Amino acid sequence: MTTTDSTPKPESTVQPSLDASLTYLAKHLSEDLSLHFSIDRASKKCRTPRRNRDIETALKHFAELSEWSSKVVSYLRGIIAVPSGHSLATSSIHGANIFVPVLPYFEKISTAPQGDGQGAKGLIVSLGKVRESPVLHVGDLYVFLQEHKRSLKSTIDSFGGLFKNDNFLINKTTARVVAVLENAKEISSYLRSSIEYIEHMLFEQLLTAIGKELTPLDFKNYMSYHYRRLFNDLYAPRPFCYPIRRPDHDPEGLISIESLPKDGGLPEPIYTQLRYSSSGAPMKFPISAGTNVTFEGERFVHGCILHSFQGDSGANFQLNVRARQFSTFLVLLGRIPAKDTFDPSHAFLVKNRDDIKIPLNLETIPTPKQFKDAIESLSPEQQRFAKAYRGMQLSSTLFGIVVLQLKPQLEKLMRLPEDALTKEIRLSEELFELFLEYQIPSDLLSFGGPENASGAEKLAAVKLNAYKINDMIYEEKKRELEKKLEEERMRRLEEERKRLEEER
Structure with missing residues (x-):
């Protein structure tokens, strides 16, 4: 009862149409109206009874059918809930009593005779040639289907006695539609649950056989074991861990790319x-708009396959560079856009037991097939732009690391013989400090005498030049310190004078 003349709900409404596609079911019907379905196990995309294209398509169809059924049932129950001046039992409108013939059921194989074989006639589902297997016998499947038909008919017929007047909104037709669609929802739900159960059963069997649930790290270890068995020692993958050294010299450091397990394990290359290649064509990299540096040396080209499960590799990656005491070298990181060009984006100096760790963020670009599928529906202008941008991406996907030994370069810069600074540790440290901290021009430190001078004479001249520059820097620091001390003394005297004036 309300206190207004208007109804609590609109007198009339226009509901949007609710449509469901039955094309999928129609495609699997034969001429004799029997249903045929099978999984293409020869397909490369067929992984398990659950993870394959045929089952995915079927589940998608039944999910859409279940969603449509839910919308229709919800709409009809909304109509049923409106009071219409009757005393009909609306609680009896449901499909709970209808048998659901979908179960993940297996039976023990038996060779005993199964009846007279006449029960399989008139099947509405064609299962092909029957063979002995854990799957239910075709006769049992027929019994399941017959029970579903019987319970469905019984429920539908029961509504005829309850709802005899078709003038009410609640009538036998509405009740039958609600019950049938609720049963369709249950069949869709049972189908998905049954397939998931079979998948889980196979997973448990595999887990029992292996003894543990595999992670990306376990798979990586398996592939390492597989590589050792598959490849000859000459071609087997090797750890990315290399000493930084000159020929006939002890290593000055170490460079490696390490994998950091997410489970807290120790990092490993x-x-x-x-x-x-021990040599090759010279390469160059720019250090300013008008200056390029050309370099040569040993070259290592690496290729790495990283495995992941559901997008998770199970590890993070980092570049690790370590230097030994009294060692100095330069590391450049960048890309290789051309065969003779290195494009550095970062550079850092490593010296005197530095241990530098740099996280590596890896990004995966789409495969050619993924890229082609992604741009298929774009306009010609957008496709041209996407292809041009992908071309730019592909031209700079080769990651490069350049390690420059600085002592040999310092010897050339100082016009000293090869290995002249190898055992001159103090002189080397002083020269690096003068260049890096004080930006001293190399002409003030290098040997300026004749080229035919002996190595000892050249080294002595460089030492003398370094001593003079250091002495000059020392004197300059001394003068600056004296100046600061004098300024501090004058400041204190001025403060003392002001204090005395205030006391007067």
Whole structure:
């Protein structure tokens, strides 16, 4: 009862249409109206009874059918809930009593005779040739389907006795539609649950056979074991861990790319396929708009396969560079856009037991097939732009690391013989300090005498030049210190004078 003349709900409404596609079911019907379905196990995308294209398509169809059924049932129950001046039992409108013939059920194989074989006639589902297997016998499946038909008919017929007047909103037709669609929802739900159960059963069997649930790290270890068995020692993947050294000299440091397990394990170098060359065409990199540096040396080309489960590799990666005491070298990181060009984006100096760790963020670009599928529906202008941008990406995907030994370069800069600074540790440290901290021009430190002078004479001249510059720097620091002390003394005298004036 309300206190207004208007109804609590609109007198009339226009509901949007609710449509469901039955094309999928129609495609699987034969001429004799029997249903045929199978999984293409030869397909490369068929992984398990659950993870394959045929089952995915079927589940998608039944999910859409279940969603449509829910919307229709919700709409009809909204109509049923409106009081219409009757005393009909609306609680009896449901499909709970209808049998659901979908179960993940297996039976023990038996060779005993199964009846007279006449029960399989008139099947509405064609299962092909029957063979002995844990799957239910075709006769049992027929019994399941017959029970579903019987319970469905019984429920539908029961509404005829309850709802005899078709003039009410609640009538036998509405009740039958609600019950049938609720049963359709249950069939869709049972189908998905049954397939998931079979998948889980196979997973448990595999887990029992292996003894543990595999992680990306376990798979990586398996692949390492597989590589050792598959490849010859000459071509087997090797750890990315290399000493930084000059020929006939002890290592001055170490460089490696390490994998950091997310489970807290110890870091270890990644394994890569390697192509080594002791020499090659010179390469260059710019250090300013008008200056390029040309370099040569050993070259290592690496290729690495990283495995992941559901996008998770199970590890993070980092570049680790370590230097030994009294060692100095320069590391440049960048890309290789051309065969003779290195494009550095970062550079850092490593010296005197530095241990530098740099996280590496890896990004995956789409495969050619993924890229082609992604741009298929774009306009021609957008496709041209996407292709041009992808071309730019592909031209700079080769990551490069350049390690420059600085002592040999310092010897050339100072016009000293090769290995002249190897055992001159103090002189080397002083020269690096003068260049890096004080920006002293090299002409003030290098040997300026004749080229035919002996190595000892050249080294003595460089030492003398370094001593003079250091002495000059020392004197300059001394004068600056005296100046600061004098300024501090004058400041204190001025403060004392002001204090005395205030006391007067």
